[in-house]
Amino acid sequence: MLDIKLLRERADFVKERLASRGAGDERRVDEVLALDESRREKLGEAEKLKAQRNAASKEIGALMAQKKAAEAETRKAEVRAIGDRIAALDREVSEIETRRETLLLQFPNLPHETVALGRTAEDNPVIRTWGQPARFEFTPRSHIELCEKLRLVDFARGAKLAGSGFLLYTGWGARLERALIQFLLDLHVREHGYTEVSPPFLVGQHCMVGVGQFPKFVDQAYAVREGADDATLGKLYLVPTAEAPVANIHREELLAADQLPIRYVAYSPCFRAEAGAAGVGTRGMIRVHQFDKVELIKLVRPEDGYDELEKMVANAERVLQLLGLHYRVIGLCTGDMGFASAKTYDIELWSPGQGGWLEVSSCSNCEDFQARRMNVRFKDAEGHNRFPHILNGSGTALARLFVALLETYQQADGSVVIPEPLRPYLGTTMIPS
């Protein structure tokens, strides 16, 4: 959520930054400011009346103590009238407040000044590239062919169980998935200093609002109810990413300065409805409704936010370097960034089977945008309460990592060599054809 004070004081700046995203959000700034002004006006009026009432009530108390009952009754009648006006104003204020908040929650974060201006993915600058595309002396197979040949994923039966976009991993496929999760968690815990957490895979809507997933992207979520009673039972949502529960761990808390930085790593399955994406790359494992991911989350002092973002990207890159996978890091331009982010780097893996790049990680600094929504603060050295920067990054997504791994290390006979660091986890040097 944007700071209403920033909108008041630097409306033009806010409009310019919002406009750079190209979604037209800047057009609603004046609407919010108008609501804000009328709120302050009514609030001032209401508070003046409350001050009057409080003073009068005190006097009534004193009169009663002196047993001047008649006088007290006269005053009571006067104050009752003030009370009615207060109630009316309070209703107005809270109605205006609701409208203001509703609007404010729909504004995306402001892009950081270092983010490239642009409209689409075409405008994203490539920051760096690592490694070389794998070379083959035979025609490389796609991950789909490999999965079918090696019986790693049973696409047909996965779809039979839950519909298209759900995967049934089998045999070495299931074991590879499990090995990757463990490898990633261990790496980030042991070498990168993250604390492992294992969160709930369903969260309440307040968590979804907290990370900026709601209200804008409700249609991307899977909603879950206990039982079948719509009216009385609370609604939970399957997590679209571990960011949803993990970033919210400290919601509504006031942290001590020495608790920061906080660095969490968590595995979770990720559930995405992908509404509107039907038919787009739906074959195979590139775009699915459920995939595994190991997520990195940090809460840091604002002055450390951007250093920590660079470190987070390096932590995600380390995964790919250890696995020897060709990748590139791109900087998302203003028009391509996610809703909550002020700055995002994506990491893309080379897929020999697709002959293209696959996004496996997205690392963002959301600055105080989420902290404000979830009301996480910390007390700084001067004793001031401030919002920390909250960062999230995939470290990394699994299904696409799985794809690149198979396609990169496939042999002529279809078998797949397992890169060295993964061997202890999988207990084999290769997946036989």
Added chain:
RNA sequence: GGAGAGGUGGCAGAGUGGUCGAUUGUACCUGACUCGAAAUCAGGCGUGCCCGUGAGGGUACCGAGGGUUCGAAUCCCUCCCUCUCCGCCA
């Protein structure tokens, strides 16, 4: 799911209609004492919002929401959560 108890400031814990934003203890900060520390003494010490250049003033907040009242931490209603016991269950 049933029965009971409870949710108050960083923590502990008083407060059952007015002078209570809240006694007290503890933690923390400052000062005094000390070579220094401990102990002791004195003072300070919540958050949001609104007004004000500022000093400051106002207002709201005792799990959440509603109600009664001139006035609610305190009374009433609804909901949420925690604890204990019972039931069910991986």
